[in-house]
Amino acid sequence: GAGVSQSPSNKVTEKGKDVELRCDPISGHTALYWYRQSLGQGLEFLIYFQGNSAPDKSGLPSDRFSAERTGGSVSTLTIQRTQQEDSAVYLCASSLVGLASTDTQYFGPGTRLTVL
Amino acid sequence: GNSVTQMEGPVTLSEEAFLTINCTYTATGYPSLFWYVQYPGEGLQLLLKATKADDKGSNKGFEATYRKETTSFHLEKGSVQVSDSAVYFCALKAAGNKLTFGGGTRVLVKP
Numbered sequence: 381g382a383g384v385s386q387s388p389s390n391k392v393t394e395k396g397k398d399v400e401l402r403c404d405p406i407s408g409h410t411a412l413y414w415y416r417q418s419l420g421q422g423l424e425f426l427i428y429f430q431g432n433s434a435p436d437k438s439g440l441p442s443d444r445f446s447a448e449r450t451g452g453s454v455s456t457l458t459i460q461r462t463q464q465e466d467s468a469v470y471l472c473a474s475s476l477v478g479l480a481s482t483d484t485q486y487f488g489p490g491t492r493l494t495v496l
Numbered sequence: 497g498n499s500v501t502q503m504e505g506p507v508t509l510s511e512e513a514f515l516t517i518n519c520t521y522t523a524t525g526y527p528s529l530f531w532y533v534q535y536p537g538e539g540l541q542l543l544l545k546a547t548k549a550d551d552k553g554s555n556k557g558f559e560a561t562y563r564k565e566t567t568s569f570h571l572e573k574g575s576v577q578v579s580d581s582a583v584y585f586c587a588l589k590a591a592g593n594k595l596t597f598g599g600g601t602r603v604l605v606k607p
Contacts, residue, residue: 411593413593413594413595415595422597422598422599422600423585423587423595423597423600424597425594425595425596428592428593428594430593436592436593436594438594439594471539471540473540473595475593483589483593484530484542484545485542485589485595486542487532487539487540487541488539489538489539490539
């Protein structure tokens with residue numbers, strides 16, 4: 381079946397603008413994750429949604445970052461008042477259950493964000 | 497907290513050479529361990545995984561064994577090909593379900 385999809389694939393924005401990044405998980409997957417891949421910090425966890433539970437936001441770097449997941453499927457990551465240090469590739473992943481340590485996460489192609 | 501340490505690259509090899517990428521971890525509890533691969537211009541793909549001590553994960557000629565006593569999960573392949581050129585990430589998943597990644601190791605295989 382279809383994998384995780386993300387849009388846009390590339391986004392260039394000016395410092396101070398808000399951006400929204402979208403993720404469509406694999407159909408039937410109840411868990412959804414956002415990560416960030418940057419040169420200086422490697423791959424970092426941002427936020428995790430599991431079913432109807434409150435999301436784990438422990439990886440969000442500042443209150444400029446937020447995410448929501450509507451209807452248990454599509455998720456949007458919003459970055460307000462973007463800064464140059466927000467430039468990175470934002471990766472979305474989904475997994476079937478999310479509750480078992482053995483559960484495998486499948487990644488989308490990422491959105492490359494460049495803040496000028 | 498949890499952490500993953502893997503050897504820095506780049507690792508440059510000739511075709512048919514033996515590849516080892518070292519990975520060690522620190523975690524509370526009993527994590528699952530993963531190797532992900534990122535080919536040039538592509539997204540992260542799961543290469544293999546192991547969910548408990550002494551398990552061996554294998555795929556595409558790659559193998560890694562979960563060694564609890566040495567907290568390691570080294571990746572090996574007996575005979576690499578040019579198509580194995582990629583960045584390899586070791587990762588763990590413990591309680592909380594988020595993946596903790598190592599810094600990645602770039603591998604370049606020359607013909």
